[in-house]
Amino acid sequence: MPALLTRVLDRLMLQGTVTEAEPVAARMRRLRVEGPALARLDPRPGQQVRVLVEGTLTRRTYSVWRYDPAGAVELCVLDHEGAGPGARWGRSVRTGDTVRFGGPEGSFVLRPDAPHHVFAGDETASVAFGSMLAALPASADVSGCLETRTPEDRLPLPHADRLGWTLRGAGSLADAVRGLNPPPGGVAYVAGEARTVQSVKRILVQESGWDRRTVVTKPFWTPGKRGLE
Numbered sequence: 001m002p003a004l005l006t007r008v009l010d011r012l013m014l015q016g017t018v019t020e021a022e023p024v025a026a027r028m029r030r031l032r033v034e035g036p037a038l039a040r041l042d043p044r045p046g047q048q049v050r051v052l053v054e055g056t057l058t059r060r061t062y063s064v065w066r067y068d069p070a071g072a073v074e075l076c077v078l079d080h081e082g083a084g085p086g087a088r089w090g091r092s093v094r095t096g097d098t099v100r101f102g103g104p105e106g107s108f109v110l111r112p113d114a115p116h117h118v119f120a121g122d123e124t125a126s127v128a129f130g131s132m133l134a135a136l137p138a139s140a141d142v143s144g145c146l147e148t149r150t151p152e153d154r155l156p157l158p159h160a161d162r163l164g165w166t167l168r169g170a171g172s173l174a175d176a177v178r179g180l181n182p183p184p185g186g187v188a189y190v191a192g193e194a195r196t197v198q199s200v201k202r203i204l205v206q207e208s209g210w211d212r213r214t215v216v217t218k219p220f221w222t223p224g225k226r227g228l229e
């Protein structure tokens, strides 16, 4: 990369070095990125960063899995079958590599004061859910449904014993949420594949009687489209 471009990127973006890169589930790699610029970022649980994954133009969005105020951001990247630039980067990045990304952003965040919290989504959504669940006390009222391709694709989530797990193909996430039929009055967080997100929201609002303002949604990906954000 030309020196001038490097200097421009250094001014515009955060930068760190990959210090850990290891499997955290069958198709998911956890990447720990450390650097002085990453201290005191203060991401809200559920927020994401936009990572430069290829050259200087291609960015992909990843939720913050864990944050260490001493100066480390952890991401988990799914190696999906579509294998675009994001998945290729997540699969190939090594310890010692430099990573550039923008600051934490986004409104898909935990509402900590809600009387109960319902989580529904897929493998990619589980990453954001991980940081949201970690921010809730043991006494929090938590429920939800998570869909993965195989049991080995499940991320180790806090409060996991209170979440329902379903396998893709053995039913749908929408049906699992219909079966859960959570009572309204809390906040529901729904993320992952775009059409599934809409179906789950419809079920919560139309069948379970939730106020749509209490169903927080975020499409993370959709078949045939590249880098939703």
Ligand SMILES: Cc1cc2nc3c(=O)[nH]c(=O)nc-3n(C[C@H](O)[C@H](O)[C@H](O)COP(=O)(O)OP(=O)(O)OC[C@H]3O[C@@H](n4cnc5c(N)ncnc54)[C@H](O)[C@@H]3O)c2cc1C
Pocket: 048, 060, 061, 062, 063, 064, 076, 077, 078, 079, 080, 081, 082, 083, 084, 085, 086, 087, 088, 106, 124, 125, 127, 128, 218, 219, 220, 221, 222, 223, 224, 225, 226, 227, 228, 229
């Ligand atoms: C707010 C937000 C947070 C996100 N957080 C995470 C995260 O923490 N971890 C993570 O892995 N991803 C996350 N994503 C998704 C991520 O940004 C990329 O979209 C994803 O990595 C795919 O990028 P890609 O370059 O590999 O494929 P793209 O070039 O974007 O897409 C190529 C094709 O691959 C297919 N595809 C894309 N994603 C999937 C998938 N999950 N399963 C099956 N097929 C797929 C689609 O058909 C798509 O057309 C998040 C997205 C958003 C918007």
